[in-house]
Amino acid sequence: MFSRLSDKLQDVFKDLRGHGRISEKNITDALRDVRMALLDADVHFQVAKDFIARVKDKAMGEEVLRSVTPGQQIVKIFHDELTTLLGGDAAPLNLTKPARILVVGLNGAGKTTSSAKLARLLKSQGRAPQLIACDLHRPAAIAQLATLAEQVGVPVYQPQAGETDVLKVGREAVAWCDQTPGDVQIYDTAGRQDLDEPLIEELRRLKEFLQPQEILIVCDAATGQQAVNVAEKFHAALGLTGIILTKLDGDARGGAALSLREVTKQPIKFAGVGEKIEQFEQFYPDRLAGRILGMGDVVSLVEKAAEVINEDDARRMEEKLRKASFDLEDFLQQFRMLKRMGPLQNVLGMLPGMANLKGSSIDEGQLKRVEAIILSMTPQERTRPDILNARRRQRVARGSGTTVTEVNNLILRFTQMRKMMKNMGQMKKLMAQARKGGMLGMN
Structure with missing residues (x-):
């Protein structure tokens, strides 16, 4: 995760730490390298430009330039700005009753798996999640969710075979949830290969009926800028409340994670860090910033x-x-x-x-x-x-x-x-x- 970006940033910081005193030229040269590293990591151009401007403004201050350890001061500025870029403080889920979560996204991003992983995580935190299959388009999607639900030990609602009316499924699912013990409803919805109007209209209708507290989009980190563009369009159409970023373990660049929060203004709430059902965790911006800068993440390790x-x-x-x-x-x-x-x-x-x-x-x-x-x-x-x-x-x-x-x-x-x-x-x-x-x- 972020290995390419981390390597390049480490080289820049090593060079900065090697200077007893730092001049404006040192900072300008270093930030040029950082900007190239961000673009190479597939960070959105405007996001990289704004980030560099904010870091430069703070790094050029007298307090840094005259510091005994200016290199360390600049690393701290980078850490703070990266944390802000990734979303600042961790954003918890809104689970006020009836606690409905609508999971959306394109096919292949990992919606169904992420829904089950989220259910497992909530269950481990003392919640009683329920899974609802609302993907009526992808073959075997309902069976996949049922299998994963059994694996994590949570109840699942499965519509009748051949059902095509998502609103009817929504009404039946709400009635089922009222009769089934649970306190968080997770709706796994349909996706498409590309964002199209029929998909958006279907999701709009389901949203209007359910009035969910959370609308989470699942984005594949490996798709880079495509994930950012998709999230932006979904947000404009549905009003997202958060992001689930998948396949972070396999993306050496990681630019999507650094761009999504800035472009959509919505927090990354969870991250999939592996294929196993338990490799899913709450997203903490400050911890990820530490990993990117080579500072480690002792809290997550513990x-x-x-x-x-x-x-x-x-x-x-x-x-x-x-x-x-x-x-x-x-x-x-x-x-x-x-x-x-x-x-x-x-x-x-x-x-x-x-x-x-x-x-x-x-x-x-x-x-x-x-x-x-x-x-x-x-x-x-x-x-x-x-x-x-x-x-x-x-x-x-x-x-x-x-x-x-x-x-x-x-x-x-x-x-x-x-x-x-x-x-x-x-x-x-x-x-x-x-x-x-x-x-x-x-x-």
Whole structure:
């Protein structure tokens, strides 16, 4: 996500930080590079122009130019302006009763999947969402929503097969919602390959009947400026209240995210960051600005960790690490926990300074081989790796579809890690004994 833009911005900031004092020429040259980077990232021309003007106005101030660390001051200005560009504070959903959400957009943007992902997210927050299938045009759309609804464990309304009257479906769905336990109604509507008047008219009629609190458009980040143009037209016709941006994990440029808020004046409320049903999150402008500028996103990292880490397991693991009794079974459990947090490259991007570290990409295939090697060991071998002689290692390599060299490397790295933990434990004991005996802190 935003890898190309992030790389170029990091190069610009590195150059600025290298100057003890910064002149107007330094800033002008840097902003020229930033402007080119924004345009290359498919940011709308006018959005890029206005953004650069605002940054330049603040960066040219005496407070920055005479600062002890002008480079850092300019990075902060960029962060603040990027946050504003992306929408400022996070905008929550309006869920006042009857709490109806109309999900709109073109075919292929991910409306049906996003509707189900939103339902799952609301359910995890203690809400009781209901899904309503209103896409009467796309073959199998109703069946797809029903399958996803079952997957996330929420009720779904399905119209009769062959139904073509969306207003009739809306009336029947409202009656069904009144009889079905729930507090948030999510309407998955029809799309088209292109924006056309029949589609808009159908959505207008449905909107007039439902009077939804939220009208969210689903935009595919990978389509760049097309997503911006589509959102602008939908907003003019329906009056959008927010944006769901999908496929952020696959878009190296990311210009749509930086342009949508500015062009439509509506907040990006949610982001799809992967294909899995749980890879959907509330959009926080300040956090994304931090990721783009290589500052990481520790808050999101902690939140993701809290979702997948069991408190008792964490305490048990801490005890094992302290006693250096950590084995390959524990390693496998931690590895799986980390995978539940999402693509490891995304997790790495949340660490400050790591997002754009050259050569920091993770080979997911290699990690799968590590897991296969451990799974090919017996329970005894996982808890006591020292019994893995040459014959056992050959068997593990055959069972995991890897080579003996790969098995040897894994065991070597694990042994070194456990030895380091043991040394750390011994050092802590020595320090504790030294303090107790009055060996430290002597005048």
